[in-house]
Amino acid sequence: MPVRDVRSSxxxxxxxxxxxxxxxxxxxxxxxxxxVVVGRADTLGTFQIESRTQMAMLPRLKPRTFYDLLx
Numbered sequence: 001m002p003v004r005d006v007r008s009s010x011x012x013x014x015x016x017x018x019x020x021x022x023x024x025x026x027x028x029x030x031x032x033x034x035x036v037v038v039g040r041a042d043t044l045g046t047f048q049i050e051s052r053t054q055m056a057m058l059p060r061l062k063p064r065t066f067y068d069l070l071x
């Protein structure tokens with residue numbers, strides 16, 4: 001499945017729930033609620049941070065910015 005189709009299928013439920021369009025280009029990268037979820041290691045299915053090793057490291061790392069995830 002092309003990436004474009006995957007993104008479209010993933011954002012559809014959010015569009016229905018929030019009743020507003022989603023544009024990934026304008027979505028803020030520094031969303032505090034997102035980092036709370038990532039810090040709990042609730043990342044199953046999240047590209048690049050879904051392995052057990054990465055998930056085990058997230059609660060200790062306590063990421064608060066995008067850069068924290070890159071390090």
